Amino acid sequence: MDNSSCKETGPRQGRCTKTTYPAVLRWPLDSVGRSRVYPLRVNSKQAVEKLTISRLARLGGVNLETVRYYEREGLLPRPPRTRSGYRIFPNDAARRLRFIKRAQQLGFSLTEIRELLTLRVKPGTKRDLIRARAETKIAAIEQKIKTLTAMKQSLAQLTTQCSGCGPVSECPILESLDHETEVVNG
16 A cells, blocks of 8 residues: 555554545446446536426426426336436426426327427427417417407306396396206206
8 A cells, every 4th residue: 555645643654544435426437327337437528517306396387296297107207226226317308398398288199299398309390380289279279268258258248147146046147057958957
């Protein structure tokens, strides 16, 4: 053993001590990181940049269970895990999570979002396929607006017929709902 690595302090003067390295710094012997034959050197900057599930959830503005759900549903790829079992997501997972949330805000279902994500990475995908999906969503939204407008008009008409006074048994809104149910069922 090289005497230059020996410490000469305390009651064990003259004895050599093994230098220990923090868990973040490891010996760079293995060119294939996942073989775990030799540990890799991971500097502290790389350790900070890793996306744990909690950090990913924070960046995406969702909770942990949402990230786990998207992973189970195949919207987020299953990330590799550390030896201690922690998920370490790739940096593009935050971008993908923001894509999912934005698509939801535009009215796309998770099934439609999965299709969009698949089309995004599929070689040979043409932009007209994406446009067709968006146009289909616009038509669905327009139909929903028509339905909601009709519902609003019906409710507005019913509320004008109700004075808000008197016994509930004579409420024109409740009577109309009973009548509509009978007409639909009859």
